[in-house]
Amino acid sequence: MKEYSIVITGVGGQGVLTAANILGWAALNAGYNVRMGEVHGMSQRFGSVVSYVRFGEDVYGSMVPEGKGDVILSFEPVEALRYVNHLKYGGMAVVNTKPIVPVQVSMGKASYPEIEEIRAIFEKDWGAKWIGFNAEELAVKAGHVITTNTVLIGALTQIPGFPLGEEHVREVIALSVPPKAVDMNMKAFELGVKAAREILKL
Amino acid sequence: MAKVTDMVLWDKPGEKVLLLGNQAIARGALEANIAVYAAYPGTPSSELTDTMAIVAKKAGVYMEYSANEKVAFETALAAAWSGLRAMTAMKHVGLNVAADTFLSSVGMGVEGGFVIMVADDPSMWSSQNEQDTRVYGKFANVPVLEPSSPQEAKEMTKYAFELSEKFKHFVILRTTTRSSHARGGVELGELPEEIKAGKRKFGKFKKDPNRFVDVPSNARKFHPIVLEKIEKIREEFNEMPFNWIEGDEKAKVGIIAPGLSYAYVKEALAWLGVENVKVLKLGTPFPVPYGLLERFFDGLEKVLIVEELEPVVEEQVKTWAYDRQIRIPIHGKDLVPRVYEMTTRRAVTAIAKFLGLETPVDYEELDSRYEKALKLVPPRPPSLCPACPHRNSFYAIKKATHSRGIYPSDIGCYTLGLLPPLNAVDTTVAMGASIGIAHGLEIAQNGSLSEEARKGGKKIVVATIGDSTFFHTGLPALANAIYNRSNVLVVVLDNLVTAMTGDQPNPSTGQTPHGVGKRIPIEDVAKAMGADFVAVVDPYDIKKTYETIKKALEVEGVSVVVSRQVCALYRVGQMRRRGEKWPVYYVDEEACTGCKICINAYGCPAIYWDAEKKQARIEPSMCWGCGGCAQICPFGAFKPVEGGDE
Numbered sequence: 001m002k003e004y005s006i007v008i009t010g011v012g013g014q015g016v017l018t019a020a021n022i023l024g025w026a027a028l029n030a031g032y033n034v035r036m037g038e039v040h041g042m043s044q045r046f047g048s049v050v051s052y053v054r055f056g057e058d059v060y061g062s063m064v065p066e067g068k069g070d071v072i073l074s075f076e077p078v079e080a081l082r083y084v085n086h087l088k089y090g091g092m093a094v095v096n097t098k099p100i101v102p103v104q105v106s107m108g109k110a111s112y113p114e115i116e117e118i119r120a121i122f123e124k125d126w127g128a129k130w131i132g133f134n135a136e137e138l139a140v141k142a143g144h145v146i147t148t149n150t151v152l153i154g155a156l157t158q159i160p161g162f163p164l165g166e167e168h169v170r171e172v173i174a175l176s177v178p179p180k181a182v183d184m185n186m187k188a189f190e191l192g193v194k195a196a197r198e199i200l201k202l
Numbered sequence: 203m204a205k206v207t208d209m210v211l212w213d214k215p216g217e218k219v220l221l222l223g224n225q226a227i228a229r230g231a232l233e234a235n236i237a238v239y240a241a242y243p244g245t246p247s248s249e250l251t252d253t254m255a256i257v258a259k260k261a262g263v264y265m266e267y268s269a270n271e272k273v274a275f276e277t278a279l280a281a282a283w284s285g286l287r288a289m290t291a292m293k294h295v296g297l298n299v300a301a302d303t304f305l306s307s308v309g310m311g312v313e314g315g316f317v318i319m320v321a322d323d324p325s326m327w328s329s330q331n332e333q334d335t336r337v338y339g340k341f342a343n344v345p346v347l348e349p350s351s352p353q354e355a356k357e358m359t360k361y362a363f364e365l366s367e368k369f370k371h372f373v374i375l376r377t378t379t380r381s382s383h384a385r386g387g388v389e390l391g392e393l394p395e396e397i398k399a400g401k402r403k404f405g406k407f408k409k410d411p412n413r414f415v416d417v418p419s420n421a422r423k424f425h426p427i428v429l430e431k432i433e434k435i436r437e438e439f440n441e442m443p444f445n446w447i448e449g450d451e452k453a454k455v456g457i458i459a460p461g462l463s464y465a466y467v468k469e470a471l472a473w474l475g476v477e478n479v480k481v482l483k484l485g486t487p488f489p490v491p492y493g494l495l496e497r498f499f500d501g502l503e504k505v506l507i508v509e510e511l512e513p514v515v516e517e518q519v520k521t522w523a524y525d526r527q528i529r530i531p532i533h534g535k536d537l538v539p540r541v542y543e544m545t546t547r548r549a550v551t552a553i554a555k556f557l558g559l560e561t562p563v564d565y566e567e568l569d570s571r572y573e574k575a576l577k578l579v580p581p582r583p584p585s586l587c588p589a590c591p592h593r594n595s596f597y598a599i600k601k602a603t604h605s606r607g608i609y610p611s612d613i614g615c616y617t618l619g620l621l622p623p624l625n626a627v628d629t630t631v632a633m634g635a636s637i638g639i640a641h642g643l644e645i646a647q648n649g650s651l652s653e654e655a656r657k658g659g660k661k662i663v664v665a666t667i668g669d670s671t672f673f674h675t676g677l678p679a680l681a682n683a684i685y686n687r688s689n690v691l692v693v694v695l696d697n698l699v700t701a702m703t704g705d706q707p708n709p710s711t712g713q714t715p716h717g718v719g720k721r722i723p724i725e726d727v728a729k730a731m732g733a734d735f736v737a738v739v740d741p742y743d744i745k746k747t748y749e750t751i752k753k754a755l756e757v758e759g760v761s762v763v764v765s766r767q768v769c770a771l772y773r774v775g776q777m778r779r780r781g782e783k784w785p786v787y788y789v790d791e792e793a794c795t796g797c798k799i800c801i802n803a804y805g806c807p808a809i810y811w812d813a814e815k816k817q818a819r820i821e822p823s824m825c826w827g828c829g830g831c832a833q834i835c836p837f838g839a840f841k842p843v844e845g846g847d848e
Contacts, residue, residue, distance in 0.1 A: 047584030062384035
């Protein structure tokens with residue numbers, strides 16, 4: 001495989017960086033070259049956040065170029081749409097459909113779109129496969145809202161052609177969370193796997 | 203998966219680990235047997251300093267968070283004068299602060315290796331401008347090394363120390379946001395015995411007043427020496443391991459790719475499927491080695507220079523080519539934008555145009571689809587965190603001045619007080635500038651207190667400045683305002699850490715990474731300087747804060763109110779680690795009248811509007827339990843959940 005590019009998006013504080021790190025390590029452990037780019041500093045304070053994970057034989061830049069990403073993994077629906085330009089035509093979108101409404105919307109200075117409108121852009125304008133579900137709900141079911149990113153990563157591993165084995169990814173998650181949280185995260189991972197398989201009719 | 207900071211000290215040569223560019227540089231410094239490290243944090247350089255902070259003691263390296271870049275520079279420089287390998291790091295604008303010492307001392311050179319890591323921020327992801335540090339290198343005649351990957355960042359750091367020591371000259375290691383904050387596989391090298399043993403190294407300063415005192419008679423001798431050195435280094439760079447020519451030797455077209463642009467050029471060429479080009483990979487944007495240019499230009503009919511920001515390499519190459527009477531087209535900034543950061547799209551577009559090819563993606567078509575999508579996307583700028591004490595300080599300031607004041611502010615997370623609904627930041631220029639600008643505004647608007655105090659004249663200028671910024675460059679500005687009888691209020695937003703860059707300690711924290719610091723209370727400094735009114739408040743008590751600010755506004759002269767409460771992000775992080783819980787607030791539907799004060803005047807990100815019920819709501823996963831909302835709501839609608847939650 002020459003290159004596989006993942007765009008991870010969300011709101012500062014949601015764990016976008018952690019998710020990127022887990023995928024980066026899993027790729028490194030699988031023997032790929034890895035290059036990742038991320039946002040630090042003030043931009044993280046509850047603002048829009050994007051991280052890139054790229055791996056394969058030939059990877060150079062740390063950012064996923066516009067129109068080249070294989071998949072968008074998003075922690076928040078509007079944040080998926082904000083970076084849709086990085087996705088290639090016919091790519092994949094794994095999206096947590098639970099919105100976080102920006103202050104500007106609460107103040108009445110902007111409006112928040114319907115999830116179906118967002119989905120339509122991915123499906124129609126990008127020819128993309130949309131795997132949207134409320135990952136937060138599943139995380140709570142697994143034991144804590146904090147496992148939302150594990151749910152989403154679980155779902156990601158199920159998309160067709162995803163080059164990292166489920167086991168590689170599980171292994172890194174188990175090593176990167178506190179020991180007492182391993183079981184909860186494995187459960188969250190499983191719920192994500194199940195959700196994606198249902199949507200993909202696998 | 204070990205902790206990153208452990209991996210930086212791993213004695214496992216050959217092991218491949220995933221490191222951030224900045225962490226890779228820290229490893230490189232350790233492999234180079236660094237002895238002294240001093241820096242002030244600044245995004246995107248901060249993680250280098252933070253990594254050094256954690257490993258320093260184990261590695262026997264002296265490390266400090268300095269009060270600003272200038273003193274950090276001086277600390278490391280003096281160590282390098284004493285024969286030790288020393289390093290300082292800063293963001294691009296930090297070099298402006300250190301520039302006085304930097305430009306004055308470069309002629310003196312060093313004994314031990316001295317590496318100045320400067321992280322530029324093209325596109326200004328968290329900065330006030332996008333200056334190009336390579337221009338400083340050229341200005342000061344100091345070589346600039348620029349890595350193209352995390353692996354190279356590590357190797358280059360090691361080499362930078364060797365180069366510095368060989369020529370007894372400063373070396374700049376320049377990164378950008380995308381190289382400092384890129385992660386990649388890094389193969390660990392050998393650690394020196396001294397680092398492994400954790401033994402602190404000491405140097406010896408050999409007095410030489412003819413060298414280390416820059417009176418004009420000495421300084422006059424330095425400039426030609428520096429020019430001589432830089433030409434020797436230019437020669438050296440013909441053979442340095444981070445410069446090379448690759449690709450089709452017989453190609454008629456060539457591309458020069460300095461620093462990180464090399465990565466984008468490689469990706470662009472692969473994407474375009476172009477093979478018949480020659481590439482000059484340049485790890486040294488200044489000085490560009492002429493011998494290598496000679497070899498590269500041989501047989502070429504046209505050249506493109508793909509570089510980010512200023513045409514630093516382009517100007518050197520064109521000057522060289524002109525002097526050699528080489529008359530082939532040399533493209534650069536005519537095809538590559540001069541503003542904002544390099545991207546693969548920019549590289550691929552420039553190269554496609556240069557070679558007369560189609561881009562692999564129809565960008566025009568993509569942009570029009572994207573434009574349509576963006577119409578649905580509401581803005582989500584960063585905001586002050588939930589429970590941020592600064593929100594309360596700003597709220598109280600606005601209320602006490604009836605929103606009619608002028609509000610100069612400074613560099614830090616609190617600059618976000620600029621955004622609605624707070625709108626409490628009118629100017630931000632540079633570190634420490636809030637107080638200087640406040641004083642100037644006061645002179646311009648009211649004339650200050652000069653001989654005849656303006657009786658009953660109220661203050662209209664309220665400066666806000668963070669604790670770290672106060673010690674960084676706020677001190678001289680405060681002295682100036684007090685000395686010149688200004689009539690301003692300075693509110694120091696003291697959250698006891700340098701929050702914006704990742705909660706590093708500063709003189710207000712007192713603690714250093716090694717626990718040996720001494721805290722300097724800001725109010726003591728203000729009193730000692732002769733401020734006319736000094737008070738300390740807890741911004742979590744909004745009413746008291748408001749009353750104190752109101753009082754301070756009545757006092758003629760310079761008032762200093764220290765608004766002190768620990769950074770919420772820091773506090774919550776600590777509590778999470780300890781498994782502690784905090785109270786979460788909710789909206790009592792009976793009490794909420796839907797007046798929207800909490801949204802339109804206070805603006806906590808955890809509070810949102812329930813459009814159906816026309817009431818405020820709290821997103822429990824975002825509430826950090828400060829209770830500020832309960833204090834500002836006139837109807838007592840915000841209440842803590844019984845028993846608390848996380």
